[in-house]
Amino acid sequence: xxxxxxxxxxxxxxxxxxxxxxxxxxxxxxxxxxxxxxxxxxxxxxxxxxxxxxxxxxxxxxxxxxxxxxxxxxxxxxxxxxxxxxxxxxxxxxxxxxxxxxxxxxxxxxxxxxxxxxxxxxxxxxxxxxxxxxxxxxxxxxxxxxxxxxxxxxxxxxxxxxxxxxxxxxxxxxxxxxxxxxxxxxxxxxxxxxxxxxxxxxxxxxxxxxxxxxxxxxxxxxxxxxxxxxxxxxxxxxxxxxxxxxxxxxxxxxxxxxxxxxxxxxxxxxxxxxxxxxxxxxxxxxxxxxxxxxxxxxxxxxxxxxxxxxxxxxxxxx
Amino acid sequence: xxxxxxxxxxxxxxxxxxxxxxxxxxxxxxxxxxxxxxxxxxxxxxxxxxxxxxxxxxxxxxxxxxxxxxxxxxxxxxxxxxxxxxxxxxxxxxxxxxxxxxxxxxxxxxxxxxxxxxxxxxxxxxxxxxxxxxxxxxxxxxxxxxxxxxxxxxxxxxxxxxxxxxxxxxxxxxxxxxxxxxxxxxxxxxxxxxxxxxxxxxxxxxxxxxxxxxxxxxxxxxxxxxxxxxxxxxxxxxxxxxxxxxxxxxxxxxxxxxxxxxxxxx
Numbered sequence: 001x002x003x004x005x006x007x008x009x010x011x012x013x014x015x016x017x018x019x020x021x022x023x024x025x026x027x028x029x030x031x032x033x034x035x036x037x038x039x040x041x042x043x044x045x046x047x048x049x050x051x052x053x054x055x056x057x058x059x060x061x062x063x064x065x066x067x068x069x070x071x072x073x074x075x076x077x078x079x080x081x082x083x084x085x086x087x088x089x090x091x092x093x094x095x096x097x098x099x100x101x102x103x104x105x106x107x108x109x110x111x112x113x114x115x116x117x118x119x120x121x122x123x124x125x126x127x128x129x130x131x132x133x134x135x136x137x138x139x140x141x142x143x144x145x146x147x148x149x150x151x152x153x154x155x156x157x158x159x160x161x162x163x164x165x166x167x168x169x170x171x172x173x174x175x176x177x178x179x180x181x182x183x184x185x186x187x188x189x190x191x192x193x194x195x196x197x198x199x200x201x202x203x204x205x206x207x208x209x210x211x212x213x214x215x216x217x218x219x220x221x222x223x224x225x226x227x228x229x230x231x232x233x234x235x236x237x238x239x240x241x242x243x244x245x246x247x248x249x250x251x252x253x254x255x256x257x258x259x260x261x262x263x264x265x266x267x268x269x270x271x272x273x274x275x276x277x278x279x280x281x282x283x284x285x286x287x288x289x290x291x292x293x294x295x296x297x298x299x300x301x302x303x304x305x306x307x308x309x310x311x312x313x314x315x316x317x318x
Numbered sequence: 319x320x321x322x323x324x325x326x327x328x329x330x331x332x333x334x335x336x337x338x339x340x341x342x343x344x345x346x347x348x349x350x351x352x353x354x355x356x357x358x359x360x361x362x363x364x365x366x367x368x369x370x371x372x373x374x375x376x377x378x379x380x381x382x383x384x385x386x387x388x389x390x391x392x393x394x395x396x397x398x399x400x401x402x403x404x405x406x407x408x409x410x411x412x413x414x415x416x417x418x419x420x421x422x423x424x425x426x427x428x429x430x431x432x433x434x435x436x437x438x439x440x441x442x443x444x445x446x447x448x449x450x451x452x453x454x455x456x457x458x459x460x461x462x463x464x465x466x467x468x469x470x471x472x473x474x475x476x477x478x479x480x481x482x483x484x485x486x487x488x489x490x491x492x493x494x495x496x497x498x499x500x501x502x503x504x505x506x507x508x509x510x511x512x513x514x515x516x517x518x519x520x521x522x523x524x525x526x527x528x529x530x531x532x533x534x535x536x537x538x539x540x541x542x543x544x545x546x547x548x549x550x551x552x553x554x555x556x557x558x559x560x561x562x563x564x565x566x567x568x569x570x571x572x573x574x575x576x577x578x579x580x581x582x583x584x
Binding site: 166170173184189 | 373375395396397399400404406411412413414415416417421424425426428429430433434435436437438439481482
């Protein structure tokens with residue numbers, strides 16, 4: 001029983017942190033209709049900055065904020081590359097990702113130079129800080145293990161609340177309109193370039209925040225953390241939409257759906273990893289599960305067709 | 319009011335210099351305040367290109383567009399939208415299906431104003447939107463909270479029209495806005511168009527495939543071919559026109575017969 005309890009809490013922890021990642025990617029992917037691969041680099045960058053800041057004595061909450069801002073700056077870069085320099089969005093994201101990873105490595109190297117914090121044998125670009133004071137420390141103090149979950153829940157609630165507010169404001173409505181129909185938006189006098197940039201800034205800022213929480217949860221920062229984050233994010237979004245069944249309802253509910261998807265995804269992954277008992281297969285399992293999730297619409301269609309056929313057969317027999 | 323001077327646009331097709339299309343051929347046109355102009359012409363005559371040039375979706379190679387003596391050619395598309403209202407042929411293009419009716423109307427109502435962090439949709443605004451939709455007689459005033467995609471093409475186009483004419487634009491551009499609708503709905507939308515334009519005294523340019531509409535509505539009719547204006551009639555002269563005369567005029571001027579698609583649409 002203990003094993004399943006561990007899997008459950010671990011999935012809930014990671015599910016919450018990755019839900020933040022999913023929400024960030026959701027802004028780019030669903031609201032702006034841009035597949036922004038920059039998340040792969042922005043995620044570890046957010047983590048690296050956070051760990052350095054905490055090591056330098058910055059309060060964890062402020063460190064999260066700094067990571068948030070840094071992510072926003074990388075989103076600004078992707079946005080400017082795409083809208084002003086007319087580079088296709090997919091490439092713009094990849095360029096940002098490629099730039100972020102060595103940056104994260106560099107920052108981890110700086111953190112590593114404070115020798116007392118690093119473990120011998122860690123390769124450059126990876127930092128492990130065991131005695132780190134994190135945003136979770138305070139909550140862990142009086143809630144133990146559930147403190148982690150409470151802290152993540154608070155952060156996510158805050159972000160969903162802020163996003164719900166923002167996308168209901170005058171400015172937010174124009175960002176949503178830009179993502180849905182640029183021709184119409186321009187005909188309504190909206191500067192669509194600036195709205196795309198703003199959306200990418202928000203998206204990447206939240207992704208960096210997720211990386212920040214992830215590093216604080218793991219007590220490490222590694223420039224390779226980002227590998228496969230886009231798969232995790234998109235899988236969470238799509239799985240959430242499949243589970244929640246009402247794809248285009250209220251905006252806040254959609255974001256909650258990302259969390260549900262993220263949690264379910266982590267649960268399946270964790271169970272699979274328990275069975276395989278080898279962490280080396282993690283990304284492979286994630287990718288295979290992602291393929292299955294992408295096929296959900298196809299399964300649904302085939303199932304509906306099958307049901308129709310069965311019914312027709314039954315009617316014919318009767 | 320609107321002065322188009324020596325406007326010229328050539329499209330290079332498929333990136334090949336040898337494959338060019340002279341869409342607008344040194345065209346000049348003066349539009350007076352309050353004119354309701356209908357433009358007809360065969361496919362590829364440059365009607366839609368002219369509207370796109372005025373709205374700023376494409377840039378001309380040469381020429382000026384003066385709105386009240388101010389050159390607007392260098393103004394970007396979204397900047398021009400602040401004083402130009404526009405309705406497209408495709409009902410799906412003029413409104414956003416995934417957003418609510420009231421959100422779509424909010425965007426139009428906010429055209430040209432600063433967008434800040436104030437809450438977007440207010441109660442007072444909803445009341446105003448309801449009052450705008452009521453005269454359409456389509457029962458849309460009760461459906462503000464519904465998604466646009468749940469409405470029919472005619473309903474969507476009627477709302478787009480209402481949106482395009484909010485805050486009295488200085489110019490209204492209609493690009494075959496009834497062409498994608500069934501004949502009955504097209505008739506209703508055309509009637510609504512005429513009501514709105516007359517009531518607000520809007521300066522309007524309407525491109526149409528429908529010759530009868532071109533004659534029935536507006537105070538001035540322009541026929542285009544190969545990027546040029548080949549016939550221009552206004553007021554009295556226009557009121558006397560018939561479809562047969564127009565077809566005759568077309569073959570006289572171009573030495574060509576109007577394509578079936580245009581004639582069938584009469």
